[in-house]
Amino acid sequence: MDDRDWLILHTLYKEKNITKAGQALYISQPTLTKRLKQIETEFGVKIVNRGIKGVQFTAEGEYLAKRAEELLDIFQITREDIDNFNHYVVGTLRLGVSNFISKYKLPGWLQSFEKQYPDVEFQVETGYSKQIYQMAYNHDIHIGFIRGDYNWPGEKELVFEESLCIASLKPIDMDELPSLPKIDYQTDSLYKHMTDNWWAERYPQPPYVRITVDRGDTCKEMVLNGLGYAILPSLFLKDCPHVHQVPLQTKEGIPLTQKTWMVYHKSVEELNFVKAFIDFIKESVTASSKKHS
Numbered sequence: 001m002d003d004r005d006w007l008i009l010h011t012l013y014k015e016k017n018i019t020k021a022g023q024a025l026y027i028s029q030p031t032l033t034k035r036l037k038q039i040e041t042e043f044g045v046k047i048v049n050r051g052i053k054g055v056q057f058t059a060e061g062e063y064l065a066k067r068a069e070e071l072l073d074i075f076q077i078t079r080e081d082i083d084n085f086n087h088y089v090v091g092t093l094r095l096g097v098s099n100f101i102s103k104y105k106l107p108g109w110l111q112s113f114e115k116q117y118p119d120v121e122f123q124v125e126t127g128y129s130k131q132i133y134q135m136a137y138n139h140d141i142h143i144g145f146i147r148g149d150y151n152w153p154g155e156k157e158l159v160f161e162e163s164l165c166i167a168s169l170k171p172i173d174m175d176e177l178p179s180l181p182k183i184d185y186q187t188d189s190l191y192k193h194m195t196d197n198w199w200a201e202r203y204p205q206p207p208y209v210r211i212t213v214d215r216g217d218t219c220k221e222m223v224l225n226g227l228g229y230a231i232l233p234s235l236f237l238k239d240c241p242h243v244h245q246v247p248l249q250t251k252e253g254i255p256l257t258q259k260t261w262m263v264y265h266k267s268v269e270e271l272n273f274v275k276a277f278i279d280f281i282k283e284s285v286t287a288s289s290k291k292h293s
Contacts, residue, residue: 003075005039006068008032009047013065017054039064080271090119091273096132096144097124098188100216101260104235105145105159113280120273129188136263142274143264148190150261155269157262157278159285164195164256166246167220167237168229174246178203181210181228185219191258195231198248198256233258 012021012032022032040047047061057065080091097106102124110122125135129146136144137153145159146152166172172180184207199207210228213219219230223243237243248256262281269275 001039001042003072005035006071006075008035009039009061009065009068010072012036012048012055013057013062013068016056018050080273088119089117089272089276091271092121092123093143093273093277094123094141095125096135096141097126098129098132098145098147099126100147100233100235101145102126103217104238109281109284112284113277116280117273117276120276129190133263136265139265142268142271143262143277145260145262147258147260148188148194149259150190150263152261152263154263154265157282157285159260159262159281160288161257161259163234164198164231164248164258165234165237166229166248167223167232167240168244169223169226169242171244172229172246177229178205178207180208182207183219183222183228183230184209184212185216185230186212186214187216194256194258195248198250201251 008021008025011024012018015021015024018029018032022029025032036047043060043064045060046058047064048055048057050056076092095106106124114120125132125141127135129148129150132141132144132146133150133152135141136146166174166177211222213222216232216236220232220236220240222228223230223232224240231248234245234247237245250256262278264274264278269278
């Protein structure tokens, strides 16, 4: 077997479908099926059973699929180490970002970085900051971008800070806020805790939540269509000058803000392509700070 065979097992185990696995690997279904049978012959075991619900892995097949994931990781690390010995900036950079960062920041970063280092490839995982934190902590990714002040044990770099605000298509009287329809969305627990505390300090009753959605972008669109107000980070509203915004403040008059951090373990800097991206982000942060100072 070669690494392509292990990749077939890994992909098929992930997709649980011959057609989808073939599409992911850019090989035809007959070719994949033929190669799978050859792998079964080589090991002398039945790897999968095909049924109405797709492929079902046998006990032996599941064992091989899990070993495939481990071996593919080893192959990848070995390639990265060899490239690193030769001082090449080449490899697959594994990033973890929130959905928010993946839309508003990451595409621009990757576009600029790619111009400097065209041989670096990217593997991007998205999720809530708590999930990204866990992936970075477990070394499942090289670098994570998390929003909120998590207690991170490794290297940590402030990327940017944005204000939180009440956003509405129409002007809002803050005294009437509890009776106005609010659009809520699922978000990180730290962010929700911060805004809930802000509310509790000012109003004796809970907000009138008219609509709840699963993403901040959807929430923003609801606001733009006049369906209610929402509490949103200012970056969401960068392209919406017609939206009325009321920045949130503590009782002491301190602006309520949300910080975004780049987190990683010190050991990943030993890889040239990871170190290059870390330095790139740091330089971007410095340039942005000078621009706005």
